[in-house]
Amino acid sequence: MAAELTAHQLIATHRPTLDQALETIRTRAYWSPHPEHPKAYGENGSLSLPEGKAAFDALLGNRFDLDQPGTDDWTGAEVSPYGPELGITYPHPDIDTLLPAMRAAMRAWRDAGAEVRAMVCLEILSRISARTHELAHAVMHTSGQAFMMAFQAGGPHAQDRGLEAVAYAYVEQARTPDNAEWSKPQGKRDPIALDKRFTPVARGIALLIGCNTFPTWNGYPGLFASLATGNPVLVKPHPRAVLPLALTVRIAREVLADAGFDPNLVCLAVERPEEGIAKALAVRPEIKIIDYTGSTAFGDWLEANARQAQVYTEKAGVNTVVVDSTDNYKGMLSNLAFSLSLYSGQMCTTPQNLLIPRDGIATDAGAKSYDDVVSDLAASVNGLLGDDARANGILGALVNPGVKARLEAAAGLGEVALPSREISNPEFPDAVVRTPVIVKLDGAKPDAEAVYLNECFGPVSFAVAVDSSADAVELLRRTVRDKGAMTVGAYTTSDEVSGAVEETCLEECAQLSLNLTGGVYVNQTAAFSDFHGSGGNPAANAALCDGAFVANRFRVVEIRRDA
Amino acid sequence: MAAELTAHQLIATHRPTLDQALETIRTRAYWSPHPEHPKAYGENGSLSLPEGKAAFDALLGNRFDLDQPGTDDWTGAEVSPYGPELGITYPHPDIDTLLPAMRAAMRAWRDAGAEVRAMVCLEILSRISARTHELAHAVMHTSGQAFMMAFQAGGPHAQDRGLEAVAYAYVEQARTPDNAEWSKPQGKRDPIALDKRFTPVARGIALLIGCNTFPTWNGYPGLFASLATGNPVLVKPHPRAVLPLALTVRIAREVLADAGFDPNLVCLAVERPEEGIAKALAVRPEIKIIDYTGSTAFGDWLEANARQAQVYTEKAGVNTVVVDSTDNYKGMLSNLAFSLSLYSGQMCTTPQNLLIPRDGIATDAGAKSYDDVVSDLAASVNGLLGDDARANGILGALVNPGVKARLEAAAGLGEVALPSREISNPEFPDAVVRTPVIVKLDGAKPDAEAVYLNECFGPVSFAVAVDSSADAVELLRRTVRDKGAMTVGAYTTSDEVSGAVEETCLEECAQLSLNLTGGVYVNQTAAFSDFHGSGGNPAANAALCDGAFVANRFRVVEIRRDA
Structure with a gap:
């Protein structure tokens, strides 16, 4: 068959890209051959x-x-x-x-x-x-x-x-x-030799x-x-x-x-x-x-x-962020606010449960109570999404009526720390655009557990009050083991707490992002470098x-x- | 803990062996660090x-x-x-x-x-x-x-x-x-950078x-x-x-x-x-x-x-050898005789069904009828096992009474071309030692199919008369697809037949040994070079x-x- 594209042409064109990809999955450094800027096209x-x-x-x-x-x-x-x-x-x-x-x-x-x-x-x-x-x-x-x-x-x-x-x-x-040419010595006799051919075959x-x-x-x-x-x-x-x-x-x-x-x-x-x-x-x-x-x-x-x-x-899984302490309170809040808002929380990697000690946390901006953290996070989300044009660019639209129904039901699940807001999209007036809701729950209450231990896909997060960071780590373990997680996040300045969270993620097989305060978010993974899911907890088998x-x-x- | 063996010592001792093993699974050449001769120990x-x-x-x-x-x-x-x-x-x-x-x-x-x-x-x-x-x-x-x-x-x-x-x-x-240190360029701004740690964790x-x-x-x-x-x-x-x-x-x-x-x-x-x-x-x-x-x-x-x-x-699977033609009739017979005899056929890789055209095959020793091939193979087995001491050294003992029962029942399944013989073991008089049986079956008869398409583990082989080599290949395909196979063998001097057998093995995912007439047998695989099973047919999933x-x-x- 006279192919328009010969193997020779294809190899000449693409082999260097493959070689760079092979190298990058070994080093797991940053690389992409695909431009990220619209004007590059x-x-x-x-x-x-x-x-x-x-x-x-x-x-x-x-x-x-x-x-x-x-x-x-x-x-x-x-x-x-x-x-x-x-x-x-x-x-x-x-x-x-x-x-x-x-x-x-x-x-x-x-x-x-x-x-x-x-x-x-x-x-x-x-x-x-x-x-x-x-x-x-x-x-x-x-x-x-x-x-x-x-x-x-x-x-x-x-x-x-x-x-x-x-x-x-x-x-x-x-x-x-x-x-392969296989030749096995036989002492003084001639070696025995086989020609072998190996072919990868599809399933x-x-x-x-x-x-x-x-x-x-x-x-x-x-x-x-x-x-x-x-x-x-x-x-x-x-x-x-x-x-x-x-x-x-x-x-x-x-x-x-x-x-x-x-x-x-x-x-x-x-x-x-x-x-x-x-x-x-x-x-x-x-x-x-x-x-x-x-x-x-x-x-x-x-x-x-x-x-x-x-x-x-x-x-699906239930993604958790353990909030123990931080040396960059503002960075933590803005990072989390973006993670909760991006694509209206409709990512399998979006955090759902924020575990916050009921006695509050230590930060570079002083001690913050549980209520402080929740209201400051709510304010950070409001700041991020305060401008409608910007909000539309971050949130997108709700993908289907099921997400909208879950969002609306969330307000009845506990005390609403951040109500969802309807945003109009001037270009697409029929788009259903909503800011995320944050609901307060007491982790110690059994009826609350039934809420936060189920996946609530969409722009819904739970600020779960826990007794201590040790309690948070134990809840994290239970969540990953029983419900699975695509992502885990943690904020802490304590080696003891970070060690406990790391050990939990290693033992329960979950991918962990620690102290992200800049331009990388817990819900994003980069090809060639980050693994998306672990294949070792119930959220994904690969x-x-x-x-x-x-x-x-x-x-x-x-x-x-x-x- | 004060370990008697430190990591350093272990690496100094064993890393070269690991490196050689890593190299050999890539080249699939012959290698072993473990001596095969009793006197090497x-x-x-x-x-x-x-x-x-x-x-x-x-x-x-x-x-x-x-x-x-x-x-x-x-x-x-x-x-x-x-x-x-x-x-x-x-x-x-x-x-x-x-x-x-x-x-x-x-x-x-x-x-x-x-x-x-x-x-x-x-x-x-x-x-x-x-x-x-x-x-x-x-x-x-x-x-x-x-x-x-x-x-x-x-x-x-x-x-x-x-x-x-x-x-x-x-x-x-x-x-x-x-x-890994991951650093993603951000145009004129500072790159965003992450430190990443990767840990293999057990399941x-x-x-x-x-x-x-x-x-x-x-x-x-x-x-x-x-x-x-x-x-x-x-x-x-x-x-x-x-x-x-x-x-x-x-x-x-x-x-x-x-x-x-x-x-x-x-x-x-x-x-x-x-x-x-x-x-x-x-x-x-x-x-x-x-x-x-x-x-x-x-x-x-x-x-x-x-x-x-x-x-x-x-x-378990049903292992097949297609016998189409050979330029080394004697080598083929002795190779097959050994394959059938080794460990009394109690290997998952031992051939069970020998598919032989009912009109006979071409060989370097002239045309051989179906009956010639079967009786010559029987003679070759008898020659191999004629001496009791040598027979004991090849056959070993029947592993359990189930094997013995199957062997005894085999004589009733068709015309016996080679009867099983009881061999005494002077050193271990209670050992149950038996030579293999070869039973003739007509592949075209439906009641025969019910016999040869089931695994009969032990020293039992079926010489299945088929209409043609093409018929043999089709039966091979059906056997591998429905029953699985750890090994497939074929003897042929025809490019057409070898091509058809190879294609069948590639499509049905079975490991093929072609024209073995020397000191390597279809039922043996060498580590680092041969794959034991394919994981792609019903005999094994790995x-x-x-x-x-x-x-x-x-x-x-x-x-x-x-x-």
Whole structure:
């Protein structure tokens, strides 16, 4: 087949990027090949912000064709959290036609080898990067993220996570050589010798079940880890957030075809309203890998029922910040205020429970009572979000009515330290924009525990009064062990307390951010350096991204013969 | 604590060995630090053959004390397949005392770090190596292996597999640095910077469920992979093969104590007759990893029920050899004869089904009919085992009455091409020694399929007449897909047939040996080079040993703070 893109061209273009990624996952220093500034786009074939907006607008109200086999219907009912209906319909799959077509694509993809697969993945990421502004609008109008966040998290940061997965996948496959000559001495006799050939082989078809809030950021690691290890990937987006992954699938199919591979290595499965296609797909014998981000209930169901597949889940947890003491009270408050506000607290990494000693804490600004800390934090949030334009840029919109309902119910759960405020968005008057609520709870009261030990996804935090920092650490331990946590934060100037928090996080397997007072927030992780989740507590059974995330997506077949 | 062995000493002694192991799992060339010749032992503190025998004899009829916490009884009823009762009793655990003691040992082991853990594991292996002759007798008199096999497979080869697991575990943990300084440029502003610390943390207590036939060879990979990644290991031996693992546990505990660690990092759990302790242990919440070798039924049960644990299983499969053609008929016959005879076919890797075209095959000795091939193979087995002393040295003894019963029933399954012969063992008159049986079956007959598509563990092979080599390949595919296979063999001079067999093995994920006619046999795999099992077909969900076998035995916890 005369491929438009040869392996040689792909390697010449992308091998240096892969090598830098391989180096960075070893050093875990800062690096990204994907620019974070909107103005960095618009040249060398990439779309500028207005071009990306125009490309997005052109998709609205139309069929999104992918030229996939087995399309038996068109479906789609996305409504932007900012108000407008997207009006896009997508191919609905006849699974019994689509899955065999995907399997038929596997052999050539396997025979291409790990390096070429990595190069094709990097070309896909490169073309995604060029259309970052188009994807940013797609992410914004499906997740409700504010534009800058949709641009950064949905664009370069998601692409970084995809590239990270490709790097792990490559290094994991390349650790075994393609060939070996094995020669075993036999004393005075001739050695016995074997020629051995080693081939990484895919497990089967991978299913990616996308989420509503971060369709690309949470989707790319699994997608690229599976594809780079030889598995076709069937992408099942969240019905409210189809477009970002549909664009991704379209780009992947274009690149695969240009490189001479079967585009059916990446396909889209969009469901009809209430169809629940994920459940049916997850137990199909052809599906050997599942990546899932979403509710604990369905994640647990997948782990229990999709027994024919390797299942990687990111579910929900209860994220805790221990507030013991600080030498930068103002920095702590502003850091926490931003963490609680960003994307209206709709991140799986947003802190939920702030554990504060009821007798108060020591700070560089003097002793602060529990009430002081809570009201100062409330004031800090109010300061951050006091200007409506700025607030809109940080909060984005509530992603769905469930979040709004939880927010409204939160006011009845305890004493409200910071009420939620409705903010209007002049550009999108139908957007539901709300500032976060902070509710006071007494950690010692059993009825309060039933509240704060459950995940309350959205802009709701609990300021939990605890007896002491030791009490806080014990509650932290119990929370992580029983409920899981994607993140843990702590503020303390005490070596004893930091030691106890660190030991707890090591023993209960949670990622810890200590004394963050600057421009990094507990809810943000950087690809190539930070692990997202640990895979060792109930919030997630895998971390993004590490060796375990990729090593079992393929197996190695050895063919040996007498030399 | 004043350790007898310091980290410094351990690193000076063992780091070069680890480095060589790390290099070898990359090149997959031949290497072993463990001598394969009985006479290589007896100096530098290692036991000679008579010393090993004497050490073994001294254990017989006595209590085997380990000074473990929570011993509530003494139990043990091992009888050598060669006849004698061992008369050894072992500590029976009170699990509710033992498991907490094991957990208490974890923190210091974690804090030691990956390199020191690897060094301690290598010291354990080194002391095991010095006692290879003692272990060889223990393996012989629990598995029924002949002495040379018990010595080699139970000694150096098992130690190689343990070392291989340590190497994989080390490289997997060391891929993430202990520390990173992360600094992200912010244009004209100061960069934002974080100090990051990464710690590999264990999952919890690992349970090793040993098997009867290869207690050390199949046990060491899981034991050392778990221990090297920070997990305490509870060893639950097969009740008929306790001693080899009990000796291993004793040595491990001695080394751990000498190195200043809690010996309870490695403990033994021996069950009372019919107690079924593995089932109870497997679902304990403290048990986070399980390594298992044994029947498919219990392996499937573990995978379905021990949901709190990572479960690594090696179960059973139906191993196939496709016989299409050969340019070395004599070499093929003698190679196959040895494969069928070694340890009375009681290896999970022994071929069961020999698929031979009913119209015969082409060979360098002329065309051979199906009947020729089968009778020539029978003659080759008879030649190999014609001398009783030599036969005893190859066959060993039947490991248990179940194997004997299957062997006896096999004669009724079809036309017997090679009857089994009873061989007396002058040294051990009570040993049950039998030559293998070969039974002819017609692959086209449905009632035959019900026979050859089930695993018949022991010295039973089926010469299955097939319509053609293409038919053989299709049957191979179906066998691997439905029943699993630890090994596949093929003999062919045809590129078309070898291509079809290779493609089948790549697609169905089975390890293939092609045209072996010399001193390597399909049922043998070498550590550092060959993968034992693929982890991708029903015979096993893991391969010994690869990245996936170790990567999920630990997680990495990150602690980050403002720089």
